[in-house]
Amino acid sequence: MNGYVAGGWGATAAIVVLYAWRMLRRGRVLARSLPKREKTWR
Amino acid sequence: MWRDAVLVGGKDLRVELRSRVTTMQVAPYAVLVLLLFGFAFDQNHTLLTQAAPGLFWVAVLLCTLLAVQRSYAVEATDGARDGLRLSGLDPAGIFLGKAAAVAAQLIALEVLLGAGVVVLFGTDLRDPVLLVLTALTATLGLAAAGTVYGMMAAGLRVRETLLPLLVLPVVAPVLLGATQAWMAALRLSTTDGWKWLALLASFAAIYLTLGVLAFSALVEDA
Amino acid sequence: MTGAGTSDRVTRVLGAATLVAVAATAWIGLVVSPPDQTQGELVRLIYVHPAAATTCYVGFGLCALASLAYLWPRTRSRRWDSLAGASAEIGVVFCVITLVSGSIWGRGSWGVWWTWDARLTLTALLLAVFVGYLGLRRTGGDPDARARRSAVAAVLCVLVVPVDHEATTWWQTLHQGNTLLRSNPLIHGWQLVGMLVSFVAFGLLFAWLLVHRYRLELLEDRFDDEGFAAAIAERRAEGAAPVRQTAGQS
Numbered sequence: 071m072n073g074y075v076a077g078g079w080g081a082t083a084a085i086v087v088l089y090a091w092r093m094l095r096r097g098r099v100l101a102r103s104l105p106k107r108e109k110t111w112r
Numbered sequence: 113m114w115r116d117a118v119l120v121g122g123k124d125l126r127v128e129l130r131s132r133v134t135t136m137q138v139a140p141y142a143v144l145v146l147l148l149f150g151f152a153f154d155q156n157h158t159l160l161t162q163a164a165p166g167l168f169w170v171a172v173l174l175c176t177l178l179a180v181q182r183s184y185a186v187e188a189t190d191g192a193r194d195g196l197r198l199s200g201l202d203p204a205g206i207f208l209g210k211a212a213a214v215a216a217q218l219i220a221l222e223v224l225l226g227a228g229v230v231v232l233f234g235t236d237l238r239d240p241v242l243l244v245l246t247a248l249t250a251t252l253g254l255a256a257a258g259t260v261y262g263m264m265a266a267g268l269r270v271r272e273t274l275l276p277l278l279v280l281p282v283v284a285p286v287l288l289g290a291t292q293a294w295m296a297a298l299r300l301s302t303t304d305g306w307k308w309l310a311l312l313a314s315f316a317a318i319y320l321t322l323g324v325l326a327f328s329a330l331v332e333d334a
Numbered sequence: 335m336t337g338a339g340t341s342d343r344v345t346r347v348l349g350a351a352t353l354v355a356v357a358a359t360a361w362i363g364l365v366v367s368p369p370d371q372t373q374g375e376l377v378r379l380i381y382v383h384p385a386a387a388t389t390c391y392v393g394f395g396l397c398a399l400a401s402l403a404y405l406w407p408r409t410r411s412r413r414w415d416s417l418a419g420a421s422a423e424i425g426v427v428f429c430v431i432t433l434v435s436g437s438i439w440g441r442g443s444w445g446v447w448w449t450w451d452a453r454l455t456l457t458a459l460l461l462a463v464f465v466g467y468l469g470l471r472r473t474g475g476d477p478d479a480r481a482r483r484s485a486v487a488a489v490l491c492v493l494v495v496p497v498d499h500e501a502t503t504w505w506q507t508l509h510q511g512n513t514l515l516r517s518n519p520l521i522h523g524w525q526l527v528g529m530l531v532s533f534v535a536f537g538l539l540f541a542w543l544l545v546h547r548y549r550l551e552l553l554e555d556r557f558d559d560e561g562f563a564a565a566i567a568e569r570r571a572e573g574a575a576p577v578r579q580t581a582g583q584s
Contacts, residue, residue, distance in 0.1 A: 078379045079364070081438065090546070097340035098339035099339075104553065280462075
């Protein structure tokens, strides 16, 4: 496979995974630190 | 609306005339920026002449930030912002007045900077109609956009750093259009300067309209 | 489902669908579809770049719509403000992906990472404008004043999007014109299928990210409101409890 293709797909995947992972982790931390109640978004 | 605009604009200009911040601090700063460009391109005089329009408008952009910040710093002391909000003036009038005051100061600065470019960079002025019309339209757009975003950032703790981040990308089209139009006017490029003037005019029209419409929502802010 | 953060059944179903669509895109884009006659292997980046750019526009557009809904007195709700913030942040992520993947493609095709072309420059400006918007959101202060200010800014910022989209027709640019949105699309066969699947995949990915980010925004709001009080209550409880127990917890 072409190096540019691999780079483009790889960079895209890396950015999405990094962003999603950080976001999910922050959500877990916040949900744990807040008093347990029904989910806020309902 | 227009009466309120004249009132606010006149007030801002009177404050500037009496405090002399624009004449004693912003104007020397603008000339200093030009001198720094001169140092940076010292070895290459043709490059300096070629790039003069771009450098001129970058200097104007930097001055716009200062003028807008100054325009709201005036309101920050002694609760003047609350006074302005409670005064019952039409928000659209406040916007137009403030933008006009900023534009007036910018035009004065541009005359000074223009003289500086001619003297320091050795630019020959040609096609004065296009030059002046471009400068007026671009200034109107800069003042309008700067005033809208200045109001957004006013009163925030991080306004000094946030304002450039908000304003610079938004006014980048003005930098592009004004530079291209001046390049054409000074025969440094063969593009059609009037087309760029049209871009500048639509930018100014859009931001003046949006400012008139949106300012009431921003003035309500605490 | 304590400790699950912002997930629930909706996000799990969405997430699974996203994974399937992404896998399908990768399979079609990297394996099934043939190399292009003119572009060769490089064409495989069109299964990433256009979809990312479109998703970025959708994110910013949704941000502006939510902001308008906030500014409209009859629909004014902090929920719209949260949705606008979440949508803009994801739009920024996809804008970065667009610029990075486009830059890599440009290096392979044009031989340069970057060129001063109307489309590229405007996309970079779009990114800068919305990074500024996110900066404006992070200023604190009275939440309602912040929301109103951000909403006005979003409506102003989104004006760059149509200009950016039409840049390839208004200016003579190096960048390709619009390929799909015309009566006779310029591409066919597996390429067309792959591109359409990539749009579905990025759309699902956007939806999944957006639901999570929106919920996170609401959690952050609640944390700002009551997190401090909760933290103090926790400390008090710790102080009241026997020392042995706190040591065992840590």
